[in-house]
Amino acid sequence: MVEMSERHTVSVIIPAKNGGQLLYNLVYTLLKKQTLTPSEVIIVYDGVLDEYIEKILEMGGKVIFSGERKGANRARNIGVEEAKGQILVFTDEDCIPSSTWIEKIVEEMNQLNVEAVAGSTFMANPQFFFSRYLDESVLTSSPKYSKRIILKNDYPPGVVIATCNFAVRRDAWKRVKGFDEEYKWYGSDDMDLGFKLLKAGYRIACSPKPIVYHFHRTALTKILKRYFQYGQGFAIYSKKHPESSFTRISRAGLLATFTWITSAIIMVLGGLIYPPLAVAGALMFALPYLGLLAFYFKKKKTKSLKATIIYPLLDQILAFSSSLGYLHQNLSMKLKTNNKT
Structure with a gap:
């Protein structure tokens, strides 16, 4: 069992704009169901105040009402500025982590002596055809690691990371100046942060142990839009x-x-x-x-x-x-x- 220490204080940062039941379920899982409870959960929120946001505040979640609508990466950077933890953990509002998520992240950082950890992502809504497709496709954006991979210098072919299941030490994040806000959409922004860390000499552990479940899109039109955005993001990355x-x-x-x-x-x-x-x-x-x-x-x-x-x-x-x-x-x-x- 990993114990929290000053070096292991954990801040979970979530960019959000939709709120509702999904976001509440995520925060509840983080604050009430983790084997290792994070020091704080910060939601950088671009939506409207509703009953679920009020419940999150009552539960102990910290909500920053940004109102900027400048994208998830701007929201993540705002969250880090407010965070107190030495380990910065990122996920998205349409995700649910496993009960051991935080524990496994801290455990991997400890045992492997790395500055960042990327975990595996699986579908949370398998009852839908398109969700199953996105989880099983050769083009899936949800990384699934069958074994530990330690990244150094560059990405091996076929290896990707995702910010819905990613953690980095504060000092490393600060040195590479965080997320690039030029990325206005989801797509290669996570790979960009990872590559900056690798170029700076840090190591990233891709591990099957920290697990997050993602509610994949279930409408083809929304999937097409998201993959178009992936292409846009990659243009910036390249x-x-x-x-x-x-x-x-x-x-x-x-x-x-x-x-x-x-x-x-x-x-x-x-x-x-x-x-x-x-x-x-x-x-x-x-x-x-x-x-x-x-x-x-x-x-x-x-x-x-x-x-x-x-x-x-x-x-x-x-x-x-x-x-x-x-x-x-x-x-x-x-x-x-x-x-x-």
Whole structure:
């Protein structure tokens, strides 16, 4: 059993704008159900006062009414400025941590002697098809670590971290100047903080022990919007950190996806004039689909035939959405730069 000490004082920081029952459940779990209770729970709130916020205050949660609407990263930085803990722990309002979450974070920092810990994230609403898809997809944004990985200098291929389950020592956070508020959306802002820590010589432990459950989106339109935002965020990340392996691998994947799918669409449309082009375009669509289909069958990542058939198609759609977000944000940044000169 880990005991709280001055070096291990823990502040949990939650950016929030929706409030309601979900946020209340999260704070209740943190203050009433943890094997190691955090020193404080800080909510940086952009919403309106309601009965749940009042209950959170009565329970001992600290609520900062920012009213700025400048994004989650601005809210996180505000929360850190108010926090007293030496370990800064981050999660989101649509999450529920396991009962041992705080204990495992402190335990991993102790045992592994690292400055930051990233944990695994699983779905909290498995009754919904799209939630199961987001949890099982090859494009999932929810990291799941089967074993401990100690990050040094850069990210290994395929390894990501997420701020819904992340902790960092205050001195390390302060040295890298916290979250970059240029990221207005969710997407690569967590990877940005992690990479700044790695470049500064700190180590990050990716561990399966600290577990958070996330309420995934259940509507395709909202999922498409979020993956578009992931692409936008990655455009900022890739500009800031061109040397990162995450930049090289992800940029190649996004550009290949955009080129491949756009070419296929042009060929299918060209088939209206010259029919063989439509056949070639259909084959271009089919090849990556069949490759993904084989992957899902081989890895047995899904429990139903229906999901195995549909997931590869959704993967292609979301990858294309992210590529559009990436190109859109790149164009916006270039236009902004040109307007300044």
